[in-house]
Protein backbone atom coordinates (compact mmCIF):
# COMPACT_ATOMS: atom_id res chain seq x y z
CA UNK A 1 0.00 0.00 0.00
CA UNK A 2 2.74 2.46 0.95
CA UNK A 3 4.72 1.71 -2.19
CA UNK A 4 1.61 2.17 -4.33
CA UNK A 5 1.01 5.58 -2.70
CA UNK A 6 4.61 6.48 -3.52
CA UNK A 7 4.04 5.46 -7.15
CA UNK A 8 0.82 7.53 -7.22
CA UNK A 9 2.73 10.64 -6.10
CA UNK A 10 5.55 9.95 -8.52
CA UNK A 11 3.23 9.66 -11.56
CA UNK A 12 1.36 12.79 -10.42
CA UNK A 13 4.64 14.72 -10.29
CA UNK A 14 5.78 13.53 -13.73
CA UNK A 15 2.44 14.37 -15.43
CA UNK A 16 3.79 13.48 -18.86
CA UNK A 17 1.83 13.83 -22.11
CA UNK A 18 0.88 10.95 -24.42
CA UNK A 19 3.81 8.94 -25.87
CA UNK A 20 6.17 11.06 -23.76
CA UNK A 21 5.45 9.15 -20.53
CA UNK A 22 9.05 7.93 -20.29
CA UNK A 23 9.55 8.54 -16.58
CA UNK A 24 6.07 7.29 -15.70
CA UNK A 25 6.40 4.08 -17.74
CA UNK A 26 9.87 3.48 -16.27
CA UNK A 27 8.59 3.98 -12.73
CA UNK A 28 5.79 1.47 -13.31
CA UNK A 29 8.07 -1.07 -15.02
CA UNK A 30 10.68 -0.76 -12.24
CA UNK A 31 7.95 -1.18 -9.65
CA UNK A 32 6.72 -4.40 -11.28
CA UNK A 33 10.25 -5.76 -11.74
CA UNK A 34 10.99 -5.07 -8.08
CA UNK A 35 7.96 -7.20 -7.26
CA UNK A 36 9.54 -10.03 -9.24
CA UNK A 37 7.59 -9.80 -12.50
CA UNK A 38 9.10 -10.08 -15.94
CA UNK A 39 8.32 -6.86 -17.76
CA UNK A 40 8.34 -6.29 -21.52
CA UNK A 41 9.20 -2.67 -22.17
CA UNK A 42 8.46 -0.74 -25.39
CA UNK A 43 5.90 -3.04 -27.01
CA UNK A 44 4.11 -2.59 -30.38
CA UNK A 45 6.43 0.21 -31.54
CA UNK A 46 5.59 2.38 -28.55
CA UNK A 47 8.47 3.28 -26.26
CA UNK A 48 6.12 3.98 -23.36
CA UNK A 49 3.90 0.89 -23.74
CA UNK A 50 4.72 -2.21 -21.69
CA UNK A 51 3.28 -5.33 -20.17
CA UNK A 52 3.89 -7.72 -17.31
CA UNK A 53 2.61 -11.26 -17.64
CA UNK A 54 2.04 -13.80 -14.90
CA UNK A 55 1.10 -17.43 -15.55
CA UNK A 56 1.00 -19.37 -18.82
CA UNK A 57 -2.11 -21.51 -18.60
CA UNK A 58 -5.87 -21.03 -18.51
CA UNK A 59 -7.86 -17.95 -19.53
CA UNK A 60 -5.96 -14.77 -20.36
CA UNK A 61 -7.18 -11.70 -18.48
CA UNK A 62 -5.78 -8.27 -19.38
CA UNK A 63 -5.93 -5.35 -16.98
CA UNK A 64 -5.45 -2.03 -18.75
CA UNK A 65 -3.39 0.76 -17.18
CA UNK A 66 -3.02 4.40 -18.27
CA UNK A 67 -0.68 7.15 -17.02
CA UNK A 68 -0.69 10.10 -19.43
CA UNK A 69 -1.51 13.66 -18.37
CA UNK A 70 -3.07 16.76 -19.94
CA UNK A 71 -1.56 20.03 -21.08
CA UNK A 72 -2.88 23.32 -19.66
CA UNK A 73 -3.81 21.73 -16.35
CA UNK A 74 -0.87 22.39 -14.10
CA UNK A 75 -2.03 22.85 -10.52
CA UNK A 76 -0.67 22.76 -7.00
CA UNK A 77 -1.65 19.69 -4.97
CA UNK A 78 -4.16 19.82 -2.09
CA UNK A 79 -5.03 23.51 -2.63
CA UNK A 80 -8.73 24.26 -3.13
CA UNK A 81 -8.18 27.21 -5.45
CA UNK A 82 -6.87 27.50 -8.99
CA UNK A 83 -3.11 27.75 -8.59
CA UNK A 84 -1.00 26.61 -11.55
CA UNK A 85 2.57 25.52 -10.92
CA UNK A 86 5.24 27.89 -12.17
CA UNK A 87 7.53 25.17 -13.55
CA UNK A 88 5.04 22.99 -15.46
CA UNK A 89 2.03 23.29 -17.76
CA UNK A 90 0.79 19.71 -17.45
CA UNK A 91 -1.33 17.96 -14.85
CA UNK A 92 -3.10 14.69 -14.07
CA UNK A 93 -6.51 16.18 -14.83
CA UNK A 94 -8.12 12.87 -15.79
CA UNK A 95 -6.57 10.90 -12.93
CA UNK A 96 -4.65 8.52 -15.19
CA UNK A 97 -1.87 8.28 -12.59
CA UNK A 98 -4.49 6.69 -10.32
CA UNK A 99 -5.73 4.54 -13.19
CA UNK A 100 -2.22 3.15 -13.54
CA UNK A 101 -1.76 2.56 -9.83
CA UNK A 102 -5.20 0.95 -9.48
CA UNK A 103 -4.52 -1.38 -12.41
CA UNK A 104 -1.18 -2.45 -10.89
CA UNK A 105 -2.91 -2.98 -7.56
CA UNK A 106 -5.49 -5.22 -9.30
CA UNK A 107 -2.66 -7.19 -10.93
CA UNK A 108 -0.88 -7.73 -7.59
CA UNK A 109 -4.11 -8.72 -5.79
CA UNK A 110 -5.05 -11.10 -8.57
CA UNK A 111 -1.63 -12.77 -8.63
CA UNK A 112 -1.96 -13.43 -4.91
CA UNK A 113 -5.45 -14.90 -5.32
CA UNK A 114 -4.38 -17.17 -8.17
CA UNK A 115 -1.41 -18.43 -6.13
CA UNK A 116 -3.49 -18.99 -3.01
CA UNK A 117 -6.12 -20.98 -4.85
CA UNK A 118 -3.64 -22.62 -7.20
CA UNK A 119 -5.67 -21.65 -10.28
CA UNK A 120 -4.76 -21.93 -13.95
CA UNK A 121 -4.78 -18.41 -15.36
CA UNK A 122 -2.64 -15.96 -17.30
CA UNK A 123 -2.87 -12.35 -16.23
CA UNK A 124 -1.46 -9.35 -18.07
CA UNK A 125 -0.94 -5.86 -16.81
CA UNK A 126 -0.95 -3.77 -19.98
CA UNK A 127 0.66 -0.33 -19.84
CA UNK A 128 -1.32 1.67 -22.42
CA UNK A 129 0.16 5.07 -23.26
CA UNK A 130 -1.43 8.17 -24.76
CA UNK A 131 -5.13 7.81 -23.97
CA UNK A 132 -5.86 11.54 -24.07
CA UNK A 133 -4.32 12.00 -27.49
CA UNK A 134 -2.41 9.36 -29.38
CA UNK A 135 -4.68 6.31 -28.93
CA UNK A 136 -2.09 3.85 -27.63
CA UNK A 137 -4.69 1.09 -27.27
CA UNK A 138 -5.76 1.48 -30.91
CA UNK A 139 -2.19 0.60 -31.98
CA UNK A 140 -2.10 -2.35 -29.56
CA UNK A 141 -5.43 -3.64 -30.93
CA UNK A 142 -4.48 -2.96 -34.56
CA UNK A 143 -1.17 -4.79 -34.18
CA UNK A 144 -2.80 -7.89 -32.67
CA UNK A 145 -1.74 -7.47 -29.05
CA UNK A 146 -5.17 -8.51 -27.74
CA UNK A 147 -5.69 -11.42 -30.14
CA UNK A 148 -4.82 -14.05 -27.52
CA UNK A 149 -6.60 -12.24 -24.67
CA UNK A 150 -9.96 -13.58 -23.40
CA UNK A 151 -11.18 -10.65 -21.28
CA UNK A 152 -10.05 -7.05 -20.74
CA UNK A 153 -10.93 -5.09 -17.62
CA UNK A 154 -10.19 -1.53 -16.64
CA UNK A 155 -11.47 1.38 -14.57
CA UNK A 156 -11.51 5.15 -14.45
CA UNK A 157 -11.27 7.52 -11.48
CA UNK A 158 -14.49 9.47 -10.98
CA UNK A 159 -16.66 11.33 -8.48
CA UNK A 160 -18.94 8.33 -8.13
CA UNK A 161 -18.52 4.57 -7.82
CA UNK A 162 -20.47 2.65 -10.45
CA UNK A 163 -20.21 0.17 -13.30
CA UNK A 164 -19.72 1.87 -16.66
CA UNK A 165 -22.29 0.98 -19.30
CA UNK A 166 -23.03 2.19 -22.82
CA UNK A 167 -20.81 3.14 -25.72
CA UNK A 168 -18.48 6.06 -26.46
CA UNK A 169 -17.94 7.80 -29.77
CA UNK A 170 -15.49 6.93 -32.51
CA UNK A 171 -13.13 9.86 -33.15
CA UNK A 172 -10.73 11.06 -35.85
CA UNK A 173 -8.10 13.65 -35.01
CA UNK A 174 -6.61 15.61 -37.90
CA UNK A 175 -4.89 18.82 -38.97
CA UNK A 176 -5.63 21.15 -41.87
CA UNK A 177 -2.58 23.13 -42.88
CA UNK A 178 -3.22 26.02 -45.29
CA UNK A 179 -0.52 27.62 -47.45
CA UNK A 180 -1.06 31.13 -48.89
CA UNK A 181 1.06 34.06 -50.03
CA UNK A 182 2.32 36.81 -47.73
CA UNK A 183 2.24 40.48 -48.63
CA UNK A 184 1.87 43.91 -47.01
CA UNK A 185 -1.68 43.92 -45.65
CA UNK A 186 -2.10 47.66 -46.34
CA UNK A 187 0.34 48.36 -49.20
CA UNK A 188 -0.34 45.34 -51.43
CA UNK A 189 -3.19 43.25 -50.06
CA UNK A 190 -4.20 42.23 -53.59
CA UNK A 191 -0.96 40.23 -53.84
CA UNK A 192 -1.62 38.28 -50.64
CA UNK A 193 -3.58 35.07 -50.14
CA UNK A 194 -4.31 34.58 -46.45
CA UNK A 195 -3.96 31.11 -44.98
CA UNK A 196 -5.57 32.43 -41.80
CA UNK A 197 -8.63 33.51 -43.83
CA UNK A 198 -8.87 29.93 -45.10
CA UNK A 199 -8.86 28.63 -41.52
CA UNK A 200 -11.62 31.09 -40.63
CA UNK A 201 -13.65 30.21 -43.73
CA UNK A 202 -13.26 26.53 -42.94
CA UNK A 203 -14.45 26.99 -39.36
CA UNK A 204 -17.47 28.99 -40.56
CA UNK A 205 -18.24 26.23 -43.07
CA UNK A 206 -18.04 23.56 -40.38
CA UNK A 207 -20.27 25.63 -38.11
CA UNK A 208 -22.90 25.53 -40.90
CA UNK A 209 -22.36 21.78 -41.23
CA UNK A 210 -23.46 21.32 -37.61
CA UNK A 211 -27.08 21.92 -38.55
CA UNK A 212 -26.96 19.05 -41.02
CA UNK A 213 -25.25 16.33 -39.06
CA UNK A 214 -26.65 13.87 -36.58
CA UNK A 215 -27.21 15.14 -33.03
CA UNK A 216 -24.99 12.37 -31.63
CA UNK A 217 -22.03 13.63 -33.67
CA UNK A 218 -19.52 16.25 -32.58
CA UNK A 219 -16.89 18.39 -34.34
CA UNK A 220 -14.51 20.74 -32.52
CA UNK A 221 -11.41 22.67 -33.43
CA UNK A 222 -8.43 24.59 -32.09
CA UNK A 223 -6.31 26.93 -34.23
CA UNK A 224 -2.79 25.59 -33.85
CA UNK A 225 -1.05 28.14 -36.06
CA UNK A 226 -2.52 31.59 -36.66
CA UNK A 227 0.27 32.58 -39.01
CA UNK A 228 1.91 35.05 -36.66
CA UNK A 229 0.99 38.03 -34.55
CA UNK A 230 1.38 40.81 -37.11
CA UNK A 231 -1.94 42.02 -38.59
CA UNK A 232 -0.02 43.98 -41.25
CA UNK A 233 1.42 40.78 -42.76
CA UNK A 234 -0.93 38.61 -44.81
CA UNK A 235 -0.55 35.22 -43.14
CA UNK A 236 1.12 32.76 -45.50
CA UNK A 237 0.76 29.73 -43.21
CA UNK A 238 -2.02 28.71 -40.83
CA UNK A 239 -3.22 25.47 -39.30
CA UNK A 240 -6.31 24.22 -37.51
CA UNK A 241 -6.68 20.97 -35.58
CA UNK A 242 -9.99 19.09 -35.61
CA UNK A 243 -11.61 16.29 -33.63
CA UNK A 244 -14.47 14.63 -35.53
CA UNK A 245 -16.73 12.26 -33.59
CA UNK A 246 -19.59 9.93 -34.43
CA UNK A 247 -21.17 6.77 -33.06
CA UNK A 248 -19.28 4.23 -35.22
CA UNK A 249 -16.11 3.94 -37.29
CA UNK A 250 -17.86 4.05 -40.72
CA UNK A 251 -20.00 7.04 -39.65
CA UNK A 252 -17.04 9.03 -38.35
CA UNK A 253 -15.21 8.42 -41.63
CA UNK A 254 -18.18 9.87 -43.57
CA UNK A 255 -18.32 12.92 -41.34
CA UNK A 256 -14.55 13.36 -41.65
CA UNK A 257 -14.90 13.31 -45.47
CA UNK A 258 -17.47 16.13 -45.24
CA UNK A 259 -15.11 18.18 -43.03
CA UNK A 260 -12.28 17.56 -45.54
CA UNK A 261 -14.50 18.83 -48.38
CA UNK A 262 -15.12 22.04 -46.44
CA UNK A 263 -11.35 22.46 -46.04
CA UNK A 264 -10.83 22.02 -49.79
CA UNK A 265 -13.69 24.42 -50.51
CA UNK A 266 -12.17 27.03 -48.21
CA UNK A 267 -8.83 26.80 -49.96
CA UNK A 268 -10.55 27.15 -53.33
CA UNK A 269 -12.46 30.23 -52.17
CA UNK A 270 -9.41 32.35 -51.46
CA UNK A 271 -6.81 30.60 -53.61
CA UNK A 272 -4.68 28.93 -50.97
CA UNK A 273 -3.63 25.29 -50.78
CA UNK A 274 -4.43 22.84 -48.05
CA UNK A 275 -2.65 19.76 -46.69
CA UNK A 276 -4.98 17.37 -44.90
CA UNK A 277 -3.10 15.48 -42.20
CA UNK A 278 -4.84 12.46 -40.71
CA UNK A 279 -3.34 12.19 -37.23
CA UNK A 280 -5.09 9.28 -35.53
CA UNK A 281 -8.43 7.66 -34.84
CA UNK A 282 -10.25 5.38 -32.45
CA UNK A 283 -13.48 3.43 -32.69
CA UNK A 284 -16.61 3.30 -30.53
CA UNK A 285 -16.95 1.19 -27.40
CA UNK A 286 -18.86 -2.11 -27.59
CA UNK A 287 -20.52 -2.62 -24.20
CA UNK A 288 -20.65 -6.05 -22.59
CA UNK A 289 -23.54 -6.57 -20.16
CA UNK A 290 -22.25 -10.00 -19.09
CA UNK A 291 -19.04 -8.46 -17.77
CA UNK A 292 -20.90 -5.47 -16.33
CA UNK A 293 -22.93 -7.90 -14.20
CA UNK A 294 -19.75 -9.55 -12.92
CA UNK A 295 -18.30 -6.16 -11.97
CA UNK A 296 -21.58 -5.16 -10.31
CA UNK A 297 -21.50 -8.31 -8.17
CA UNK A 298 -17.99 -7.39 -7.02
CA UNK A 299 -19.19 -3.93 -6.00
CA UNK A 300 -22.15 -5.44 -4.12
CA UNK A 301 -19.71 -7.73 -2.30
CA UNK A 302 -16.88 -5.24 -1.61
CA UNK A 303 -18.90 -2.01 -1.43
CA UNK A 304 -17.04 1.33 -1.78
CA UNK A 305 -14.19 3.11 0.07
CA UNK A 306 -14.99 4.54 3.51
CA UNK A 307 -13.79 8.00 4.54
CA UNK A 308 -12.51 9.65 7.73
CA UNK A 309 -13.77 12.99 9.06
CA UNK A 310 -10.48 14.53 8.01
CA UNK A 311 -10.97 13.33 4.43
CA UNK A 312 -14.52 14.71 4.43
CA UNK A 313 -13.22 18.12 5.56
CA UNK A 314 -10.63 18.02 2.78
CA UNK A 315 -13.28 17.12 0.16
CA UNK A 316 -15.69 19.78 1.42
CA UNK A 317 -13.28 22.56 0.46
CA UNK A 318 -13.16 21.28 -3.11
CA UNK A 319 -16.91 20.73 -3.32
CA UNK A 320 -17.37 24.40 -2.40
CA UNK A 321 -15.37 25.52 -5.46
CA UNK A 322 -18.07 24.29 -7.82
CA UNK A 323 -21.73 25.05 -8.49
CA UNK A 324 -23.29 21.83 -7.27
CA UNK A 325 -26.53 22.59 -9.19
CA UNK A 326 -24.64 21.65 -12.36
CA UNK A 327 -23.94 18.20 -10.89
CA UNK A 328 -27.57 17.79 -9.80
CA UNK A 329 -28.79 18.69 -13.28
CA UNK A 330 -26.46 16.21 -14.94
CA UNK A 331 -27.37 12.96 -13.26
CA UNK A 332 -27.06 10.12 -15.72
CA UNK A 333 -30.41 8.73 -16.91
CA UNK A 334 -29.27 5.19 -16.18
CA UNK A 335 -28.90 5.78 -12.41
CA UNK A 336 -31.51 3.50 -10.80
CA UNK A 337 -32.21 5.61 -7.71
CA UNK A 338 -31.80 9.24 -8.74
CA UNK A 339 -33.29 10.64 -5.51
CA UNK A 340 -30.72 8.83 -3.40
CA UNK A 341 -27.89 10.20 -5.51
CA UNK A 342 -29.35 13.73 -5.41
CA UNK A 343 -29.56 13.57 -1.62
CA UNK A 344 -26.03 12.20 -1.36
CA UNK A 345 -24.73 15.04 -3.56
CA UNK A 346 -26.51 17.60 -1.36
CA UNK A 347 -25.64 16.08 2.00
CA UNK A 348 -22.19 14.56 1.53
CA UNK A 349 -18.86 15.89 0.31
CA UNK A 350 -18.05 12.56 -1.31
CA UNK A 351 -19.94 9.81 -3.01
CA UNK A 352 -19.94 7.14 -0.31
CA UNK A 353 -22.20 4.40 -1.66
CA UNK A 354 -22.33 2.21 -4.77
CA UNK A 355 -24.42 3.95 -7.44
CA UNK A 356 -26.31 1.20 -9.19
CA UNK A 357 -27.06 1.83 -12.87
CA UNK A 358 -29.16 0.19 -15.59
CA UNK A 359 -27.44 -1.43 -18.55
CA UNK A 360 -27.51 0.83 -21.57
CA UNK A 361 -26.47 0.82 -25.22
CA UNK A 362 -26.58 4.62 -25.42
CA UNK A 363 -23.52 6.25 -26.97
CA UNK A 364 -22.08 8.76 -24.52
CA UNK A 365 -20.49 11.93 -25.90
CA UNK A 366 -16.71 11.66 -25.77
CA UNK A 367 -14.26 8.99 -26.83
CA UNK A 368 -11.76 6.53 -25.40
CA UNK A 369 -9.28 4.17 -26.99
CA UNK A 370 -10.76 1.41 -24.79
CA UNK A 371 -13.17 1.24 -27.78
CA UNK A 372 -10.56 -0.45 -29.97
CA UNK A 373 -9.93 -3.11 -27.32
CA UNK A 374 -13.68 -3.72 -26.91
CA UNK A 375 -14.03 -4.67 -30.59
CA UNK A 376 -11.42 -7.42 -30.25
CA UNK A 377 -12.05 -8.83 -26.78
CA UNK A 378 -14.99 -8.55 -24.32
CA UNK A 379 -14.17 -5.45 -22.29
CA UNK A 380 -15.76 -3.68 -19.34
CA UNK A 381 -14.87 -1.02 -16.82
CA UNK A 382 -15.90 0.54 -13.55
CA UNK A 383 -15.69 4.01 -12.06
CA UNK A 384 -14.43 4.35 -8.53
CA UNK A 385 -14.75 7.54 -6.52
CA UNK A 386 -11.45 9.38 -6.06
CA UNK A 387 -12.58 13.01 -5.73
CA UNK A 388 -15.09 15.27 -4.00
CA UNK A 389 -18.47 15.96 -5.55
CA UNK A 390 -18.25 18.95 -7.88
CA UNK A 391 -15.96 19.46 -10.84
CA UNK A 392 -15.52 16.54 -13.23
CA UNK A 393 -12.60 15.29 -15.30
CA UNK A 394 -10.11 17.67 -16.95
CA UNK A 395 -10.41 20.22 -14.14
CA UNK A 396 -7.82 21.80 -11.84
CA UNK A 397 -9.84 20.37 -8.94
CA UNK A 398 -9.04 16.82 -10.08
CA UNK A 399 -5.34 17.64 -10.43
CA UNK A 400 -5.29 19.22 -6.96
CA UNK A 401 -6.90 16.15 -5.35
CA UNK A 402 -4.71 13.66 -7.22
CA UNK A 403 -2.32 13.01 -4.33
CA UNK A 404 -4.94 12.78 -1.59
CA UNK A 405 -5.63 9.73 0.55
CA UNK A 406 -9.17 9.74 -0.93
CA UNK A 407 -7.64 9.20 -4.36
CA UNK A 408 -5.33 6.47 -3.01
CA UNK A 409 -8.30 4.67 -1.46
CA UNK A 410 -10.16 4.89 -4.78
CA UNK A 411 -7.26 3.39 -6.74
CA UNK A 412 -6.67 0.55 -4.28
CA UNK A 413 -10.40 -0.18 -4.15
CA UNK A 414 -10.61 -0.22 -7.95
CA UNK A 415 -7.83 -2.82 -7.84
CA UNK A 416 -9.88 -4.94 -5.44
CA UNK A 417 -13.02 -4.75 -7.61
CA UNK A 418 -11.14 -5.68 -10.81
CA UNK A 419 -9.23 -8.51 -9.11
CA UNK A 420 -12.41 -9.94 -7.58
CA UNK A 421 -14.22 -9.85 -10.94
CA UNK A 422 -11.25 -11.40 -12.73
CA UNK A 423 -11.19 -14.19 -10.12
CA UNK A 424 -14.91 -14.83 -10.67
CA UNK A 425 -14.26 -15.11 -14.41
CA UNK A 426 -11.29 -17.43 -13.96
CA UNK A 427 -13.32 -19.73 -11.69
CA UNK A 428 -16.38 -19.64 -13.97
CA UNK A 429 -15.16 -20.10 -17.56
CA UNK A 430 -18.78 -20.27 -18.74
CA UNK A 431 -19.01 -16.52 -17.96
CA UNK A 432 -16.04 -15.86 -20.25
CA UNK A 433 -17.78 -17.84 -23.01
CA UNK A 434 -21.00 -15.91 -22.41
CA UNK A 435 -19.15 -12.58 -22.63
CA UNK A 436 -17.48 -13.69 -25.88
CA UNK A 437 -20.81 -14.82 -27.34
CA UNK A 438 -22.32 -11.46 -26.43
CA UNK A 439 -19.50 -9.65 -28.22
CA UNK A 440 -19.99 -11.83 -31.31
CA UNK A 441 -23.73 -11.17 -31.32
CA UNK A 442 -23.22 -7.43 -30.96
CA UNK A 443 -20.72 -7.32 -33.83
CA UNK A 444 -22.74 -9.55 -36.17
CA UNK A 445 -20.95 -9.43 -39.52
CA UNK A 446 -18.92 -6.35 -38.60
CA UNK A 447 -15.19 -6.82 -38.27
CA UNK A 448 -12.81 -4.66 -36.26
CA UNK A 449 -11.25 -2.08 -38.50
CA UNK A 450 -8.76 0.24 -36.85
CA UNK A 451 -9.16 3.82 -38.10
CA UNK A 452 -5.38 4.27 -38.12
CA UNK A 453 -3.90 2.89 -41.36
CA UNK A 454 -1.53 -0.08 -41.01
CA UNK A 455 1.53 1.89 -42.08
CA UNK A 456 1.09 4.76 -39.59
CA UNK A 457 3.40 4.33 -36.60
CA UNK A 458 2.60 5.70 -33.14
CA UNK A 459 3.70 9.32 -33.11
CA UNK A 460 3.51 12.70 -31.49
CA UNK A 461 2.40 15.16 -34.14
Ligand SMILES: [Zn+2]
Pocket residue numbers: 093094132393394
Ligand atom coordinates in the same frame (compact mmCIF):
# COMPACT_ATOMS: atom_id res chain seq x y z
ZN1 LIG B 1 -9.48 12.49 -20.08
Ligand SMILES: [Zn+2]
Pocket residue numbers: 094095096131156
Ligand atom coordinates in the same frame (compact mmCIF):
# COMPACT_ATOMS: atom_id res chain seq x y z
ZN1 LIG C 1 -9.39 9.61 -18.69
